[in-house]
Amino acid sequence: MLQFPGSCDERDALNACRLAGGEARLIWHGDDDLGGVDAVVVPGGFSYGDYLRAGSIARFSPAMEAVARFAADGGPVIGICNGFQVLCESGLLPGALLPNDSTRFTCHQGELVVGEADSPWTSALEPGHVLSVPVKHQSGRFFAPPDLLEEIVSGGQVAFRYSPGSNPNGSLDDIAGIVNREGNVLGLMPHPEHAVDALTGSEDGLAIFRGVIGAGVG
Amino acid sequence: MARHRELGLTDREYELICDRMGREPNGVELAMFSLLWSEHCGYKHSRKLLSTLPTEGPRVVMGPGENAGAVDVGNGYSVAFKVESHNHPSAVEPFQGAATGVGGILRDVIALGARPIAMLDSLRFGPPDDERTRYLVDGVVRGIGHYGNSMGIPTVGGEIEFAAPYAQNPLVNAMCVGLAKTDEMVRAAASGPGNLVVLIGSLTGRDGIGGASVLASAELGEGDDAKRPTVQIGDPFEESKVLECCQELLAEGLLVSLQDLGAAGLTSSAGEMASAGRVGIEIDVDEVPLREAGMEPFEIMVSESQERMLAIVEPDQVERVREVCEKWQTGFAVVGRVTDSGKFTVVADGEAVGEMAVDDLVDGCPAYDLEPAEPTEWPYSNDPSLDPEADxxxxxxxxxxxxxxxxxxxxxxxxxxxxxxxxxxxxxxxxxxxxxxxxxxxxxxxxxxxxxxxxxxxxxxxxxxxxxxxxxxxxxxxxxxxxxxxxxxxxxxxxxxxxxxxxxxxxxxxxxxxxxxxxxxxxxxxxxxxxxxxxxxxxxxxxxxxxxxxxxxxxxxxxxxxxxxxxxxxxxxxxxxxxxxxxxxxxxxxxxxxxxxxxxxxxxxxxxxxxxxxxxxxxxxxxxxxxxxxxxxxxxxxxxxxxxxxxxxxxxxxxxxxxxxxxxxxxxxxxxxxxxxxxxxxxxxxxxxxxxxxxxxxxxxxxxxxxxxxxxxxxxxxxxxxxxxxx
Structure with missing residues (x-):
């Protein structure tokens, strides 16, 4: 669990991993050694304030350089919200996340449809399955040039879509989350770490954390 | 017009200050008095009324007088909470006014040693058929979201009402709720002469000078656009670092006491800490890290730059405090010391440029009796939009x-x-x-x-x-x-x-x-x-x-x-x-x-x-x-x-x-x-x-x-x- 100055959801993500049956700890943004972890969560928030462009500074942190090496070796990495933005800025995932078409922050319980991507993170989920997971962000509009978008869609890299009619930000093709070509790196805007307890709304997000643990890599 | 009147003090109040000091205050002292004797800091028209409110209860851990109140929720935990207004800044510049209102109330709760866990807001505007009202609503809502969202503090509720009397004077009241281990909470009283005064967080600039007296203690009127520079600019990223830094400092037991800097900046923060601890305090303005060169001592003492906290630290803990601040990449400076003089001393270039008894400065502000009279007529406009006989x-x-x-x-x-x-x-x-x-x-x-x-x-x-x-x-x-x-x-x-x-x-x-x-x-x-x-x-x-x-x-x-x-x-x-x-x-x-x-x-x-x-x-x-x-x-x-x-x-x-x-x-x-x-x-x-x-x-x-x-x-x-x- 990376921790940047300005991270917001890292404690929630720690809690989610533990509820899913994993062991989790924080890794300081200045550390360039991940300490032998089995999987990495790049959490949501406003890393380094995000005053320039969401995720644009965090990519230069020593910890992110270590994450890039970890991902290149096939290690499972998930970037949630700001973490997704960081992974795109780092080039670990294709495309970019632009400000919402409303220009406003949006926070609501959203519906996510599981896509066709093959990834340890989605190994416990069937394509077409619908999850109830909170959506909250200011810059979540997924964008890729037409050729790249075609490659992502036809290459089976779409992990999650907003359910029909519920696209909250103008994302192309309703895309809410994608994986890299190898499938080990997942980025998504909605917040599965905030959907781990029925008391606070939903526990559908646990399946993502359980997926990576169940896949034997967590 | 006499300088003291420009700063909002009456002739009678100025005479009282001269009496207490035995001389006329100099410019630095007058600036400091004018702020702490303002309505916003001195509660001179409300103190007597507020003293009639019931404040005791079996679950009360901290009551009025601290940065925020707190109640016991069991198992060694307390919930701290407080509501505060940022009305006039929001009327002048809605986005930053509301954002810094959120930032300010968060720091009140942080200062108790609590981690903020929720925000609520109570907002009032004029009817939205007016273009300026829509600008205010949009700016205030974005400002609240900007600060709270970026800090990772949930905004869980609130209320918004619209009525004509608020059209030119919207209300932005923000409430913060925090959670703390009761035995790790800190009070705002300075103690231990010889202990050091440490300023944590942002640089000090010319922003917000006179905010408490100029904006918050007078009516709004013509020319308020010119007051826009008195509204502070919020930096939630800095506050996020300050929050985590203070949490770590308190968890390690490194602080004697902690106080936020809000209205009237260093003057009220240091003054109130000294008053609460019955001690003196000395601030060396040359040690305050500045955003811009050439600031006058009085400007440094009254600047309302945001995202700053003041801590009292024992000398042998100062190095560790510096390390924690460096870890969180936030500002650290020893800016003064606690004394046993009972005086608030301001030092510049090695010389005292202001010296006042803490009692006079912080607690000497007169409390006025109100002269209430029931209104004889209804003073508010109320245009009908619905026929009373409507279906x-x-x-x-x-x-x-x-x-x-x-x-x-x-x-x-x-x-x-x-x-x-x-x-x-x-x-x-x-x-x-x-x-x-x-x-x-x-x-x-x-x-x-x-x-x-x-x-x-x-x-x-x-x-x-x-x-x-x-x-x-x-x-x-x-x-x-x-x-x-x-x-x-x-x-x-x-x-x-x-x-x-x-x-x-x-x-x-x-x-x-x-x-x-x-x-x-x-x-x-x-x-x-x-x-x-x-x-x-x-x-x-x-x-x-x-x-x-x-x-x-x-x-x-x-x-x-x-x-x-x-x-x-x-x-x-x-x-x-x-x-x-x-x-x-x-x-x-x-x-x-x-x-x-x-x-x-x-x-x-x-x-x-x-x-x-x-x-x-x-x-x-x-x-x-x-x-x-x-x-x-x-x-x-x-x-x-x-x-x-x-x-x-x-x-x-x-x-x-x-x-x-x-x-x-x-x-x-x-x-x-x-x-x-x-x-x-x-x-x-x-x-x-x-x-x-x-x-x-x-x-x-x-x-x-x-x-x-x-x-x-x-x-x-x-x-x-x-x-x-x-x-």
Whole structure:
């Protein structure tokens, strides 16, 4: 669990991993050694304030350089919200996340449809399955040039879509989350770490954390 | 004009300062006195009134006088909370005014050693058909979201009302709720001569100079655009680092005490710490890290640059404090020391450039007796937008579309309401937010309420009603109030009619709190909310924290087909002071006296019923009366109802219009199984069965009047706020 100055959801993500049956700890943004972890969560928030462009500074942190090496070796990495933005800025995932078409922050319980991507993170989920997971962000509009978008869609890299009619930000093709070509790196805007307890709304997000643990890599 | 008058001090106050000092103050000293003797810092027109409020209670951990109040929630944990205004900065620059209002109240809670876990906001604007109002609404909502969202603090609730008296003087009141281990909390008192004064956080610049005296302690008027530089600029990223840094410093036990820098900057922060600890303090302005060169000593002492905290540190801990600040990449500077002189000394270039007795500076400000006089006429404009003879269905749609009543989901969705994983009941249809506190094996409910319209009609009754409504909101989620914080937003107290409003309102606040057994643990006063077009409605805003033993039993579920609907409480509706009266242009002085004892009995009955888990839905009757309360529940559930208010009319002998749209404290709508609701009767609280949940239409019969409207039309009216404020 990376921790940047300005991270917001890292404690929630720690809690989610533990509820899913994993062991989790924080890794300081200045550390360039991940300490032998089995999987990495790049959490949501406003890393380094995000005053320039969401995720644009965090990519230069020593910890992110270590994450890039970890991902290149096939290690499972998930970037949630700001973490997704960081992974795109780092080039670990294709495309970019632009400000919402409303220009406003949006926070609501959203519906996510599981896509066709093959990834340890989605190994416990069937394509077409619908999850109830909170959506909250200011810059979540997924964008890729037409050729790249075609490659992502036809290459089976779409992990999650907003359910029909519920696209909250103008994302192309309703895309809410994608994986890299190898499938080990997942980025998504909605917040599965905030959907781990029925008391606070939903526990559908646990399946993502359980997926990576169940896949034997967590 | 004499310098002291430009700074807001009267001739008499200036003479008093000279008497105390035995000489005339120099420029640095005068600047410092003018701020700490301002209404905003010195409470000179409100201190005597506030001293009448009840502040004691078995669960109180910290009361008034600290940075925020705190109550014990068990298992070694306390919940700290406070509400504060940022009205005038938001009138001048809405985005930064609101953002720094959030930042400021967060630091009050951080200063206690608590981690903020929730924010709520109480906002007031003019009618949104005005372009500037829409600019203010947009800026304030974005500003609140910008700061809270970026900090990772959920905004879990609040209220927004719209009325003409707020058009030029909007209200932005922000409430922060924090959680702390009780034995790790710190007080704001400096102690130990020889200990060092450490400034943590942002650089000090020229922003916000004179904010407390220039903006917050005088009426708004012409030329306010020129005051824009007195509004501070917020940096939530810096505050986020300061928060984490302070949490780490406190967890390691490195601080003797901690205080935020808010209004009047270093002057009030250091002065109040010295006063609370009965010690002296010395600040060397050359050691303060500056944003720009060439700042005068007085500017450094009164700058309101944001995201700064002041800590008292023992000399042998200073190196470790520096390391923690460096880890979090936030500012660290030793800027002074605690002394035993009893004086506040300002040093520049190695020489004292100001020296005042702490007692004179911080506690010497005179407290004035108000000269209240009941107004002889209704001072507020009230243009009608609805024909009083309109068909009740038309009236109900107009009420639902009234910006004050319409759904505020548009605003709430712009706030992160769930970060932190505690939010059990999110902002929306419920009356209060519920936050789980697994550390303490419990949950809390939080709510914030104000009703300027009703307080304007009768300050005592209106304020009692405000407190009862907040307690009623908590009861709807099964919560028992533990403590109350308040922000008193009023006009110019030097005017007798405003003084009367303030006096009667504070009496009502005290009477209601005593009757409920709820201590006032902190508060804030915002006076001089006036413009050339007149004063705002007198608007006491109260925030409460209550205890919820079981967050699974909060009666926040939508009603279901087959449920019965009951009206519970000594509800005796009247159109006086109602939103219906506002729409029909018939507001005027006078409200019926509330049945305080009866309302409290109803609150307790509803709370216990909710806690038993047997009630599906509970909602208090508030703005717009029973018809609006039923419509909101029907819209939320997507299910209509078929009710008859005949029994209410028979009990209270009210008119059909009163029954439909009348308001008064002490009414609840409950829904659930018939047998469950029946059992609520016979306990000394009126319970009237109104009818069943059924169909896709709201049907309400009130004597010879009947309202019948489809859910789609109700929803369209109720969800009309975005169109009104984004146009």
């Amino acid at each position: 009740p269905a038309e009236a109900l749609l107009a009420l639902l579309a009234s910006p004050t009543i319409a759904s505020k989901q548009w605003a709430f969705e712009q706030y992160d309401s769930i970060v932190g994983s505690r939010t059990v009941v999110r902002p929306g249809p419920a009356d209060a937010a519920v936050l789980s506190i697994p550390e303490a094996g419990t949950a809390i409910a939080v709510a914030i309420d104000g009703s300027g319209r009703r307080v304007a009609c009768e300050p005592w009754s209106g304020t009692v009603g405000t407190v009862l409504e907040c307690a009623a909101n908590l009861a709807c989620v099964g919560a028992e109030p533990l403590g109350l914080t308040n922000c008193l937003n009023f006009g110019n107290p030097e005017k007798p009619t405003i003084a009367w409003q303030l006096t009667r309102s504070v009496e009502g606040l005290g009477d209601a709190c005593r009757a409920l057994g709820v201590p006032v643990v902190g508060g804030n006063v915002s006076l001089y909310n006036e413009t050339p077009s007149g004063p705002i409605y007198p608007t006491p805003v109260v925030g409460m924290v209550g205890e919820v033993p079981d967050p699974n039993r909060v009666a926040s579920r939508p009603w279901e087909e087959g449920d019965q609907i009951a009206l519970v409480g000594p509800f005796d509706p009247s159109l006086a002071g109602s939103e219906f009266a506002a729409l029909t242009g018939s507001l005027g002085p006078g409200l019926p006296d509330p049945d305080l004892e009866g309302a409290i009995a109803a609150i307790e009955l509803v709370r216990d019923a909710v806690r038993s888990g047997s009630v599906r839905t509970a909602h208090d009757v508030s703005d717009g009366g029973i018809a609006v309360a039923l419509a909101e529940l029907a819209i939320n559930a997507g299910l209509g109802c078929e009710v008859d208010l005949g029994s209410l009319i028979a009990r209270t002998d009210c008119s059909p219009e009163d029954a439909l749209f009348g308001e008064c404290p002490g009414g609840f709508i409950l829904a659930g199984e018939h047998s469950v609701l029946e059992q609520l009767g016979g306990k000394g609280v009126p319970v009237e069965m109104l009818g069943p949940v059924a169909g896709d239409e709201l049907r309400v019969a009130a004597g010879e009047r009947t309202v019948a409207l489809g859910l789609a039309r109700l929803r369209e009216a109720w969800e009309s706020l975005p169109a009104a404020v984004e146009a």
